[in-house]
Amino acid sequence: MSALTIVMYHYIRDLARSRYPGLKALTVKAFEGQLDYIIQHYRVCAVQDVVAARRGERRLPPNACLLTFDDGFLDHFTTALPRLLDRGLPASFYPPAVPVEGGRVLDTHKIHFILAACPDRAKLARQLLDMIEGWRGDVALPPTDALWRQHAVGSRFDGPEVVFVKRVLQRGLPTDVRSVLTQRLFEEFVGVDVRAFAQELYMDLEQLRCLRRLGMDVGGHGAEHVWLDALDRRAQDAEISRTLAFLARVHGGVPVDWVMCYPFGSYDETTLELLRSRGCALGLTTRAAVAPDLGRPLELPRLDTNDLPTSATAEPGAWTVEALRGGHG
Incomplete structure (x- = not known):
């Protein structure tokens, strides 16, 4: 064979x-x-x-x-x-x-374009951590240091900050929380209507x-x-x-x-x-x-x-x- x-x-x-x-x-x-x-x-x-x-x-x-x-x-x-x-x-x-x-634009692809539009990945990771903190009064979330230790691990092609952003927004938080955070970051850094973006993508x-x-x-x-x-x-x-x-x-x-x-x-x-x-x-x-x-x-x-x-x-x-x-x- x-x-x-x-x-x-x-x-x-x-x-x-x-x-x-x-x-x-x-x-x-x-x-x-x-x-x-x-x-x-x-x-x-x-x-x-x-x-x-x-x-x-x-x-x-x-x-x-x-x-x-x-x-x-x-x-x-x-x-x-x-x-x-x-x-x-x-x-x-x-x-x-x-x-x-x-x-629709899938959240995983929104994340790719957020990263593309924000070259300072360390700053983006810190901003995401701050946004997560804002949810703690409403939703039970893992401690910040635990999230970082679990998800900020470099991969074959990405550094720890990029992996952290991807993994936390892909599956490291409750679905409703990560979808809202992803959309907010997409609006801030990409700023394109989602339906129009989907037609282009x-x-x-x-x-x-x-x-x-x-x-x-x-x-x-x-x-x-x-x-x-x-x-x-x-x-x-x-x-x-x-x-x-x-x-x-x-x-x-x-x-x-x-x-x-x-x-x-x-x-x-x-x-x-x-x-x-x-x-x-x-x-x-x-x-x-x-x-x-x-x-x-x-x-x-x-x-x-x-x-x-x-x-x-x-x-x-x-x-x-x-x-x-x-x-x-």
């Missing part, structure tokens, strides 16, 4: 001429260079190829690669799609239902259908883009049902051999059980690794775009070398 490298993309845009040059995004030039690097070192597959390989109907090519685009951004249609088509590359796209159909239903007509796959990324492992069984089942109903509107019927891309990479055994019962073929995580085989099809690891070079002339990176060894580091 060939190793499978799955690469995930989010924002792709001309940052220098963007209203939000501080956004953590891949530039167009870097995206083009990375696609050319991938062509040089990998064999790009379609989702259907991976599903067929899982069933034993065919073998994946040596150094197989799957390209995945999360969150349903308009960037993917206007910027990524033409460059994929120019190179004859298949890809799969994973939009959450609510922003596409409801005209996300693809619409017809664009998703167009992706399919052009040979791309569209899979599930939840309805509300929530942490699935924080939900009980009933809530997870409802979220998956909404995801499938949305995909049926995109596909023009109940999808077969569909793919679930876990929001935030979050899932648990309940998620896996529910997905198996709904005919889900593959599940995509955010665990950074090359899949040595397809033995755990609902828990496939992915690399971030930052894990691969962005030039066709670059020497093979560490992850590429690992893939050539069959995914065994």
Whole structure:
């Protein structure tokens, strides 16, 4: 069995001429260079190829690669799609239902643009702590020092202040509190009407259908883009049902051999059980690794775009070398 490298993309845009040059995004030039690097070192597959390989109907090519685009951004249609088509590359796209159909900006994306519009991340973290203090008379909240110790921990790509802002506003506070705080910060730092912003940020239903007509796959990324492992069984089942109903509107019927891309990479055994019962073929995580085989099809690891070079002339990176060894580091 060939190793499978799955690469995930989010924002792709001309940052220098963007209203939000501080956004953590891949530039167009870097995206083009990375696609050319991938062509040089990998064999790009379609989702259907991976599903067929899982069933034993065919073998994946040596150094197989799957390209995945999360969150349903308009960037993917206007910027990524033409460059994929120019190179004859298949890809799969994973939009959450609510922003596409409801005209809402997800809180997690509001957070990204708050951070982009406020370059002083330490100041932003302090402001958030002050705002949290203002809620203590109304809501039971963890002590400030406990919040900081738990959430201000650097990650692979972000420093502790950025991780603190993200984690506290994503899941570290009660839902009502964090939604209000996120909206207030969005109004202060971004200051754009939410509905208008959503139209600029996300693809619409017809664009998703167009992706399919052009040979791309569209899979599930939840309805509300929530942490699935924080939900009980009933809530997870409802979220998956909404995801499938949305995909049926995109596909023009109940999808077969569909793919679930876990929001935030979050899932648990309940998620896996529910997905198996709904005919889900593959599940995509955010665990950074090359899949040595397809033995755990609902828990496939992915690399971030930052894990691969962005030039066709670059020497093979560490992850590429690992893939050539069959995914065994």
